[in-house]
Amino acid sequence: MPPLRPQTLMFMLFGDFVLDRGVCVFSGSVIDVFDRLGITSHATRSTLARMVNRGLLRRQRHGRRMYFGLTDRSTALLHDGRTRIWRTGAVNDAWDGDWTLLCFSLPESWQRQRHDLRSQLAWSGFGPLQGGLWIAPGSVPAQDIVTGLGLSAHARVFHARAGSLTDIAGMVRDAYDLTGLASRYQEFLSRWEDRPPFTDPLAARLSLIAEWLDAIRRDPRLPVEHLPADWPAVRAQKLFRDLEQQYLEPSRELATGLLDLRPAEIS
Structure with missing residues (x-):
């Protein structure tokens, strides 16, 4: 797999030792940790600066030392990641048989809107079953996706269970x-x-x-x-x-x- 981006590792560090603790961390400490990961001090400082510019970290000075803390945005991202890793997990062994279905029909000229919709659906666990019909296991807030993209008039959301004659494994392979x-x-x-x-x-x-x-x-x-x-x-x-x-x-x-x-x- 390709090398992990320093920003990803920075999130892991702050998620483990800063999140929900009401603290900030000295930049020199971050450099010491990243040295153990084989990342140079220059790359570490650049990553901290970029994350500040993107609203993911904030600076806090104490004397001659610069400390970095989380913003509301990065806190929300880390909480989401924490849920995904430790609560949701990767193995769905408690599925209740429900599916979320989303069907949409967009004008041919709406290439950007179609791309944005498909990208967000894939990110949320949907797979394309056929044409404009996408499915996802469980209950997924698909209406929020289409509303956020301004496409509510062009999409419909349903929740359903497969019939007894449906080859669910085959449907999963197709989608x-x-x-x-x-x-x-x-x-x-x-x-x-x-x-x-x-x-x-x-x-x-x-x-x-x-x-x-x-x-x-x-x-x-x-x-x-x-x-x-x-x-x-x-x-x-x-x-x-x-x-x-x-x-x-x-x-x-x-x-x-x-x-x-x-x-x-x-x-």
């Missing part, structure tokens, strides 16, 4: 790229199953969580009962949870000695 989904989990397993890429527990934990989030973020969480019997997400999720627990305490001990934290100023 989703199972090969592509499986390959992301196979890549994760190949990197972490036998010889993890980092021996340093702090670097390992941040990379592990970042790579796991990258693997699951576009997974529509298809019902595992209708997936191939050897679906790699099952083994990958177990590996992630085992390693995450293995790295948890050693990484916290290292972080305690490395991170200079201060109370965040209320803006």
Whole structure:
């Protein structure tokens, strides 16, 4: 898999040691942590500056030292990621049989609107079944998507269950790229199953969580009962949870000695 972006790793660091703690972290501490990940001080400083410019981090000065804290925007993103990783997970083994269906019909000239709609549907777990009909397992707030894009007049949302004669496994194969989904989990397993890429527990934990989030973020969480019997997400999720627990305490001990934290100023 391609190298993780420093911004992704920065989010993992702040999500682990800053989120919901009312603190900010000294830039020099961040540089020390990123050095363990093989990222230069120049790249780390550039990443911090870019994230400030994008409204993802905020600066706070104490004497001659510059500290960085989370913004409302980055806090919301990290809470969403936390839910996706630790609560939702990658293996849908408690599916209730419900589907969300969205059908749409847009004028041929609306190429941009069609692209935007398809992109947001795919991000939300939908797959194209046929023509303008997309499906997603479970209850998905699809109306929010079409309303946000100003397309409410061109789309309809339904919730339904498949009939007894429907080949659900075949429908899933038709609507989703199972090969592509499986390959992301196979890549994760190949990197972490036998010889993890980092021996340093702090670097390992941040990379592990970042790579796991990258693997699951576009997974529509298809019902595992209708997936191939050897679906790699099952083994990958177990590996992630085992390693995450293995790295948890050693990484916290290292972080305690490395991170200079201060109370965040209320803006």
